[in-house]
Amino acid sequence: MPSFVTKPNNRQLAFDNDRLEIYADRILDGLHTLSKERLLRGVTAKLRNDIVTGEEISNAFTMSSLELVTKDEPDWKFAAARSLLTSLYKKAAVNRRYKSYPEEPYGSFYHLITELCQAGIYREELLECYTKEQIEELGQLIDPTRDLLFDYIGLLTLAERYLATDFDGRTMELPQERYMVIAMYLMHQEPADKRLDYVKEAYWAMSNIYMTAATPTMSNAGKKVAGQLSSCFIDTVDDSLEGIFDSNTDVARLSKMGGGIGVYLGKVRARGSDIRGHKNTSSGVIPWIRQLNNTAVSVDQLGTRKGAIAVYLDVFHKDILAFLDLKLNNGDERMRAHDVFHGVCLPDLFMEAVEARSEWNLFCPHEVKKTMGWKDENGRPLGLEDFYDKEVGSGEFRSKYEEAVNHPTLSRITMPAIDIMKRIMKSQLETGTPYMFYRDTVNRANPNRAHGMIYSSNLCTEIMQNQSPTVVEQEELVTKDGQTRIVISKIPGDFVVCNLNSIHLARAVPAGVLDRLVPIQTRMLDNVIDINNIEVLQAQYTNSQYRAIGLGTFGLHHLLALEGIRWESEEAVKYNDDLYEKINYLLIKSSMELAQEKGQYPKFAGSDWENGNYFTYRNYTDGTREGKFVTTKQWRELAEQVSKNGVRNAWMFAIAPNGSTSIIAGSTASIDPLYDLLSYEEKTTYKIANPAPDLSEKTIWYYKTAFLIDQHWSIDMAGARQRHVDQAQSFNLYVRPDIKATDFLDLHLHAWKAGLKSTYYVRSRALTIEECESCAS
The missing domain is CATH 3.20.70.20 (Anaerobic Ribonucleotide-triphosphate Reductase Large Chain)
Incomplete structure (x- = not known):
């Protein structure tokens, strides 16, 4: 065992074995099935030097927890996350010069905002649009216990890719502060008398992981960086x-x-x-x-x-x-x-x-x-x-x-x-x-x-x-005030922009929060349009004319497993139909209410929203396909309200791949079936086991994996969803490399006949596919 521990200020303290026990108790608090003795054996085996640092002790707890992750004991990934959290808390405390306590691991939020604004890391709007008292009030709302929702890979992904650092790459921002900064930045142009309420609501939605923002928004919102917020x-x-x-x-x-x-x-x-x-x-x-x-x-x-x-x-x-x-x-x-x-x-x-x-x-x-x-x-x-x-x-x-x-x-x-x-x-x-x-x-x-x-x-x-092309109309030499310039005139085309965020189905649906969640998500997305500064002017113009957004979902297989619904079943098809109809209803209603407040999108006149064809085309108002959660009467009332008040957004619903953000949220990606019951994230020197979310004796029976699932059932579910999605879905097909040509063709014909608008990758275990990080909302 070591004799001394070196602290960040280079002080040396005598090694205290009892503190290992206290630390183990803290990271295992509430994880009742996990063995403290097994964890400590792994930790002590790794602490072989006579002098160790606090960081080495934290790493020993993290790695020992990860080594114990199995399908039978998946909760070790949360123990590893808590150890990583402790390390992040300590680094932030040292770099920001405050004392971190287990009960109060976060420092002054106002001090963080002022310091990083002055350093040129945060945007000035955070100080210009919020008073010191308001920032301190928001800081009081930051809830460190919500950090315990992260598993290890989710927290590691958040820390490595999204949390703000100083220019030397040192940890400055902590997870809940990232969510609060995003909320503050997305709401900074809202009316002053309502701004704080919207910030609090957005923080509630993100910090409880009922939703995730898209990667560009997660990474860039509130930061003074070159990146923008659209995907x-x-x-x-x-x-x-x-x-x-x-x-x-x-x-x-x-x-x-x-x-x-x-x-x-x-x-x-x-x-x-x-x-x-x-x-x-x-x-x-x-x-x-x-x-x-x-x-x-x-x-x-x-x-x-x-x-x-x-x-x-x-x-x-x-x-x-x-x-x-x-x-x-x-x-x-x-x-x-x-x-x-x-x-x-x-x-x-x-x-x-x-x-x-x-x-x-x-x-x-x-x-x-x-x-x-x-x-x-x-x-x-x-x-x-x-x-x-x-x-x-x-x-x-x-x-x-x-x-x-x-x-x-x-x-x-x-x-x-x-x-x-x-x-x-x-x-x-x-x-x-x-x-x-x-x-x-x-x-x-x-x-x-x-x-x-x-x-x-x-x-x-x-x-x-x-869509339409941007066309060069003319080039001419123009002399004004003694200066000669070449002026190029273009007719701007429709240059599409997509702004994304997504519902975490496996958390939001069981919690019964969709009615509260969708309106704040819609407002967040709509605000991105006004805040974003896109270099390509025809894209900026198109964004302002249509104000298109793309609310999506992830964690579908996770939710089905929690609900005890088999993927390959008519029950799953019907569940998809009803659930996505409800989300769509809430989304359109939210956009209509935003239109009442802020105005309809400029090209609303003549649209299927205005003339009601949107609703009749999908059989919402004729009574022939009434769902479980939304009645025909509700749809008719909404159609009338939309015709009268308009909607704020020309398109609203789009289901993105959610690669990175579903990892942060600890759930299954997008609308995809689970890839493996136990997958692995490979790092330079080790592999991290990642069990299926909420894996248990109950859910394992509903986690049939992607390459074992009959893809025709996946297509049927996607077809049921597509009626309610005004844009489309990142829908993957999972096939074996030896699939017969006739069977493969049948899948494509089925997808087309089922009304899918697109299919994304054809995935085979023989392929390694590198996805777009920006789009992995």
């Missing part, structure tokens, strides 16, 4: 040299700020098309995708990771075959782009052709516009990508497609649709992508279809909002 962006590239390079520049600027990017390239002319009448001169979309690939690698996200970019192309584009091979590991490397992700946009007609084993035709969008002569009401040329089927089985897209097929001079490539689908599935099994985007389903359900078209999705396939 993802989607650009639509104009078919011009200026449009292509301007888009690449905008992507670079947003990636630098930490955003994940989706790029729709369906308007760019195909390989072999003409340029200004010169035949066979276009190189197609692949070289431009390779440029985006280089941008993703060279313009990293806040210096921490390479950029994350997804590119989308229509399945009727002439370059689709080369596009599908982008990420394969064989073939011509000049036609590969390994660092971007890709998604394919699929009309109903293509899926019908796949099922019928009939032919499919590929066109160049530039040639279609030039040859077919289709125009919008403003005389602008239209391509196939600008139409969709407004009814299942009939509509403008299929009629325009037939016109194009039958045109005598329009060039095309004809091949069996199933051959394209085989290429899609081959790439998915090898690389996990392309994502699937069902464009007719998306646009039929778009509540803002009167104002535009949705061509593609984002990096995580859950954001679906109106």
Whole structure:
């Protein structure tokens, strides 16, 4: 055993074995099934030097607890978290110069705010918008006992990625202070007489882990850093040299700020098309995708990771075959782009052709516009990508497609649709992508279809909002006050922005707090729009015109296990239908009430929200599909209120992957089934066991893991949810590498017929997939 302990101020004290016992009692308090004797044996075995530090003792408790984590004793992960907490408390106390006590581990909140504002780490608004008395009042509300909700991996993730440090990387901010600072910053523009109440409510929601903010908000809110608060962006590239390079520049600027990017390239002319009448001169979309690939690698996200970019192309584009091979590991490397992700946009007609084993035709969008002569009401040329089927089985897209097929001079490539689908599935099994985007389903359900078209999705396939390219109108030399400048005039397109946070279903639903929780989440998301400063002006403008938000959920499998509902059951499908209907009702109601208070979004007029089509399309008001938690009468009343008062947000519901934040919350990710009963986080020198959340003799029977689950049940649940989600879901398919082609195709056909708007990764145990951190809300 050691003889001495060195304290942070370099004082040496005699080693006291009784203090180990006291420390063990403290971190095991309430964890009644865990053995103190086993823990102490592990600790003493690690303390072999004659002189040890307090940090080494804390680490010995942490590591000894982690070594004891098993499926049978999962609570050791909470003991490890408490030991890590003690270490964080001590570091913060030393760095901020206060005395930390077990009963009062936090120091002065006001002192933290003033010190970090003066140091340039926190934003000045925290002191400008709140008085000393108000900050001290908020500091009194900080509840250290809520730190005990974290398990070890959750707390470690929070500490390493999100808590504010000084410029030397020293611990300054503690977990509950991060939540309070986020709440203060998101509410700082609220009216002064209500501001503190909203801060307290937001802190209640976050500190109880009833919800999580998205990674950019969690990391950047209240901090004076270069990053912004939005998660993802989607650009639509104009078919011009200026449009292509301007888009690449905008992507670079947003990636630098930490955003994940989706790029729709369906308007760019195909390989072999003409340029200004010169035949066979276009190189197609692949070289431009390779440029985006280089941008993703060279313009990293806040210096921490390479950029994350997804590119989308229509399945009727002439370059689709080369596009599908982008990420394969064989073939011509000049036609590969390994660092971007890709998604394919699929009309109903293509899926019908796949099922019928009939032919499919590929066109160049530039040639279609030039040859077919289709125009919008403003005389602008239209391509196939600008139409969709407004009814299942009939509509403008299929009629325009037939016109194009039958045109005598329009060039095309004809091949069996199933051959394209085989290429899609081959790439998915090898690389996990392309994502699937069902464009007719998306646009039929778009509540803002009167104002535009949705061509593609984002990096995580859950954001679906109106898109259009930004077009360079003119460049001119202007002389004013003796200064000559080049002035570039652009017509801004709809450049999509997504602002995310998510409900922790396994905590919020059993606690019965959804009615209180959803309104404050909606306000937090709406405030991000006004606070955020986005460098790309068309994105800022689009954000202000639509005020789109994306409230999501995670912990679905965790919740089902707690409720004793099997994943593969009609009960689970019905439960999803009812639960997500309730969340949607509360979300729309909250947005309507915000519209009463602050005004409706500028493009509300003409929307399906205003004319009521949003509600009738989903059978909310006709009495044919009444749910368990919301009556038809309630829906009718809400539809009337929305028509009268408007809603604050054009789109509201989007279910993101929740990778990082679900780890912090100690729950299952997003709408995914559990990956393993006991998974492992690998660090440099050791592996951390991570049992399923709330694993017990009761819940283990409801935790059937992802690769053992019949994926058709997952699709049925996603289909039930999709009716209530005005955007989409980051929905993964889990398959074995040896899945039969017919079975794999059946999954895709089922997803399309079930009304899913998109599917995300195809996950196989043979694949390692690196997800977008920004989008992992």
